[in-house]
Amino acid sequence: MGGFAGGDEGGFWDVDAIDILIAKQNSHNIKSKKQAKVVIETKNSAYYIKDDVTISIVPHNTTAFTIEGCDDIPLESNTIYKTYKALMELTCASDIEDFFAEHKVLLTQYTPTTSSTSFLLLVKELCNLILSDSELRTIREAAL
Helix, strand or coil, X not given: CCEEHHHXXXXXXXXXXXXXXXXXXXXXXXXXXXXXXXXXXXXXXXXXXXXXXXXXXXXXXXXXXXXXXXXXXXXXXXXXXXXXXXXXXXXXXXXXXXXXXXXXXEECCCCHHHHHHHHHHHHHHHCCEECCHHHHXXXXXXXX
């Protein structure tokens, strides 16, 4: 079952630690283009997948999981929200919940399948989650 790499139960969400992780990941991807790893970029405190600026995760104090940019879709019907719920059910990771108490999802374009997949990949990398391909498929299927 999925979990966190490194066993760091406390304080992983330190912004400096995330920025260091992203820098390491990006430098590794430059050296090895054969590896299909997600490249996360930051701009103005927002995290997004390189070449996909349709979804980003930005700082925001909130009491609940928040998505902005697709107001015409009820939260419970949104595939990003369903992906979040499936991820929480699989990992039971309160750190993910804590992270989204300080961040929100911001969409400039919403395509159910693409947006939820991008969201899952972003969270997996930002939270340093160890999830098998099978677990990722299970989460994606639960969201659709």
